[in-house]
Amino acid sequence: MFEPELFPSASALLPLPPGVTWLEGFALDWEDALIGALAQIIKAAPLRHMLTPGGQRMSVAMTNCGSLGWITDRHGYRYAALDPDSGRPWPALPEVIRELAAAASLAAGYPSFEPDACLINCYAPGARMSLHQDRDERDFSAPIVSVSLGLPATFLFGGLTRRERPQRLPLAHGDVVVWGGPARLAYHGVAPVADGRHPKLGRQRINLTLRRAGPLNLNGN
Ligand code: SIN
Numbered sequence: 001m002f003e004p005e006l007f008p009s010a011s012a013l014l015p016l017p018p019g020v021t022w023l024e025g026f027a028l029d030w031e032d033a034l035i036g037a038l039a040q041i042i043k044a045a046p047l048r049h050m051l052t053p054g055g056q057r058m059s060v061a062m063t064n065c066g067s068l069g070w071i072t073d074r075h076g077y078r079y080a081a082l083d084p085d086s087g088r089p090w091p092a093l094p095e096v097i098r099e100l101a102a103a104a105s106l107a108a109g110y111p112s113f114e115p116d117a118c119l120i121n122c123y124a125p126g127a128r129m130s131l132h133q134d135r136d137e138r139d140f141s142a143p144i145v146s147v148s149l150g151l152p153a154t155f156l157f158g159g160l161t162r163r164e165r166p167q168r169l170p171l172a173h174g175d176v177v178v179w180g181g182p183a184r185l186a187y188h189g190v191a192p193v194a195d196g197r198h199p200k201l202g203r204q205r206i207n208l209t210l211r212r213a214g215p216l217n218l219n220g221n
């Protein structure tokens with residue numbers, strides 16, 4: 001006899017807009033390798049609270065790996081090949097992250113995704129990210145692959161205008177969300193992270209956002 005699933009997965013409860021895929025637990029196979037790689041990156045390019053163009057410190061601490069890194073300061077949001085704190089190139093994109101990004105984008109129906117930028121966001125309890133679009137990339141044909149590790153968080157996923165009320169996705173350690181195509185410029189954000197302790201990562205949520213950002217314009221903007 002057919003038994004309905006007693007505990008359907010969280011992602012099965014939500015109809016997500018076209019172009020968006022929520023892969024629950026997808027990164028768990030790479031968990032330890034990812035955590036090891038992150039420790040190396042953060043040693044070479046420490047997390048920092050960047051300044052918005054409006055002069056506010058971000059509550060999320062950030063760093064990058066890959067040939068381009070996303071930065072913000074008084075002059076605006078942009079990608080840069082050098083870490084402004086050290087003047088050195090960002091740490092290379094580790095093989096484990098490249099492999100995970102390829103597997104996740106393929107699973108979501110976007111084959112041949114080759115990221116050149118990986119933003120690492122670190123949320124202490126209370127940190128949040130307000131609704132925004134990712135639009136500092138050179139073109140929007142490539143998807144975005146977003147990996148969640150550590151404490152859970154509510155990911156807010158809206159529409160193509162700020163007015164649409166966002167869906168609330170309870171993301172857990174190991175979840176991957178991929179969005180592209182008609183959803184590439186969707187508004188998204190993260191609600192304030194609740195306090196807690198993750199067995200492997202402690203009191204923090206770490207998010208990796210993989211993008212195809214370049215090539216940069218000649219003037220470096
Ligand atoms: C971002 O939009 O850059 C971060 C999203 C997240 O932390 O899940």
Ligand code: FE2
Binds near residue numbers: 133
């Ligand atoms: Fe974003």
